[in-house]
Amino acid sequence: MTKPVLSNSIAARDVAFHIHSQTNPQLIERDGPLVVARGEGVRVFDAAGKGYLDAMAGLWCASLGFTNDRLAAAAAKQYAELGFYHTFFQRTQEGVATLAEKLVELTGMEGGKAYFATSGSEANETMVKLAWVYHTVRGKPTKRKVIARERAFHGSTIAAASMCGLEFMHREFGLPLPGFLHTLCPSPYRGMLEGEDEAAFVERLADELEKLILREGPDSIAAFIAEPINAGGGIIVPPARYFARIEAVLKKYDILFLDDEIVCGFGRTGNWFGKETVGAKPQMMALAKGLSSSYFPISAVVVAPEIYEALKEFNKAGGNFGHGFTNSGHPVGVAIALEAIRIYEEMNVVEHVRKLGARLKGHFDALAAASPIIGEVRGAGLMLGIEIVADKETRVPFDPHLQAGMQFDRIAYDNGLIARCMGDVLGFSPPVIVTEDDVDEIADKVARSLKSLEAYLGR
Numbered sequence: 511m512t513k514p515v516l517s518n519s520i521a522a523r524d525v526a527f528h529i530h531s532q533t534n535p536q537l538i539e540r541d542g543p544l545v546v547a548r549g550e551g552v553r554v555f556d557a558a559g560k561g562y563l564d565a566m567a568g569l570w571c572a573s574l575g576f577t578n579d580r581l582a583a584a585a586a587k588q589y590a591e592l593g594f595y596h597t598f599f600q601r602t603q604e605g606v607a608t609l610a611e612k613l614v615e616l617t618g619m620e621g622g623k624a625y626f627a628t629s630g631s632e633a634n635e636t637m638v639k640l641a642w643v644y645h646t647v648r649g650k651p652t653k654r655k656v657i658a659r660e661r662a663f664h665g666s667t668i669a670a671a672s673m674c675g676l677e678f679m680h681r682e683f684g685l686p687l688p689g690f691l692h693t694l695c696p697s698p699y700r701g702m703l704e705g706e707d708e709a710a711f712v713e714r715l716a717d718e719l720e721k722l723i724l725r726e727g728p729d730s731i732a733a734f735i736a737e738p739i740n741a742g743g744g745i746i747v748p749p750a751r752y753f754a755r756i757e758a759v760l761k762k763y764d765i766l767f768l769d770d771e772i773v774c775g776f777g778r779t780g781n782w783f784g785k786e787t788v789g790a791k792p793q794m795m796a797l798a799k800g801l802s803s804s805y806f807p808i809s810a811v812v813v814a815p816e817i818y819e820a821l822k823e824f825n826k827a828g829g830n831f832g833h834g835f836t837n838s839g840h841p842v843g844v845a846i847a848l849e850a851i852r853i854y855e856e857m858n859v860v861e862h863v864r865k866l867g868a869r870l871k872g873h874f875d876a877l878a879a880a881s882p883i884i885g886e887v888r889g890a891g892l893m894l895g896i897e898i899v900a901d902k903e904t905r906v907p908f909d910p911h912l913q914a915g916m917q918f919d920r921i922a923y924d925n926g927l928i929a930r931c932m933g934d935v936l937g938f939s940p941p942v943i944v945t946e947d948d949v950d951e952i953a954d955k956v957a958r959s960l961k962s963l964e965a966y967l968g969r
């Protein structure tokens with residue numbers, strides 16, 4: 511970490527004037543920030559010139575690395591032609607139409623349409639509002655509540671944070687808001703009972719969901735939201751047939767399925783979208799992050815035709831859709847997203863991620879076989895997690911006071927690797943452009959860091 515030494519240093523001014531996201535105020539005042547000075551492909555360099563292979567692509571997002579010339583050129587060209595325009599009051603631009611068409615095609619939401627926003631949180635909140643319109647138009651205005659899952663992350667705005675199933679997103683703010691409910695997390699490693707197999711686990715998850723719906727009243731439930739593979743809750747891959755079973759329950763009670771693809775989209779899990787990896791069939795999808803490789807704050811919601819029809823029906827007397835962000839369909843974000851998608855297509859992102867993901871997972875599996883503290887390696891494509899435990903047999907976790915995961919992150923930093931612990935799950939979501947050498951380097955640095963962690967933990 512860069513220490514705030516001089517009073518006018520970047521670090522000192524940052525500590526003096528800047529409030530950080532997801533950061534402990536006392537720790538940043540004590541230790542100062544990591545000042546990221548520049549990027550180069552899959553690496554970033556701090557102010558002292560130390561390089562890090564960022565195996566988290568920033569925040570699961572910089573899929574094309576940190577210095578993609580083509581994205582920079584697409585932005586520069588668009589800025590020169592039209593630096594801003596909006597999509598209110600029947601305005602559009604060529605890129606908006608092209609990107610919307612492309613997203614409907616890529617997501618397979620046949621006959622559907624795309625809406626643009628600027629963050630993942632906004633995309634998720636847009637899905638909730640559209641779900642309310644949908645039910646209202648169909649004569650069911652009492653269907654308002656949203657069911658999310660424990661350990662879910664869906665964003666930081668008030669409804670999105672309410673959909674999170676993580677205590678740290680709620681405790682300062684008195685959230686969740688009323689009407690935002692949570693059902694069980696489909697974590698086979700942590701959630702299966704003794705003697706239960708995956709099929710029985712899935713049945714229990716579906717039963718619990720149904721019980722919750724019946725308790726609350728089916729006429730009060732609008733939607734269920736889930737990531738295909740839960741990223742921020744600790745890379746949780748649901749058991750096979752989980753979504754098929756859950757969707758049957760949703761259908762029975764006329765509840766919409768909102769698919770948060772904000773991390774899983776654009777090849778991350780070894781398919782264009784996570785829904786293909788887990789066999790899900792949502793009525794709406796939220797996209798962000800990889801959409802523009804996060805070179806611009808742009809997000810999108812792609813909806814099935816019946817959702818758009820409801821919106822049209824609601825406003826048939828002449829009202830406008832009462833929703834919109836100044837930067838919805840920002841021309842520069844759109845131009846960058848179109849170029850990012852072109853690159854994903856040219857590099858055959860799906861095949862590349864499958865190949866490199868399998869190589870990285872192979873390394874991690876080998877590490878797990880030799881390590882006394884790796885309980886499980888899991889994930890799909892280039893979205894992998896390693897859960898470390900005090901006892902591999904019993905899956906007993908480390909004492910939380912040891913902060914084993916956090917300690918791993920610190921050691922990895924020292925070794926020039928950026929990973930991201932979620933409790934004691936070590937997360938890896940490198941830029942999808944990683945090469946075999948990059949993947950081998952990640953694995954090597956993880957192996958070294960784990961050795962040091964084992965020594966630190968006295969193992």
Ligand SMILES: Cc1ncc(COP(=O)(O)O)c(C=O)c1O
Pocket residue numbers: 569628629630631632634663664665666737741742770772773798
């Ligand atoms: C699955 C998921 N949904 C939603 C969000 C929120 O996106 P944003 O931070 O752009 O609002 C995130 C952010 O990490 C996420 O991981």
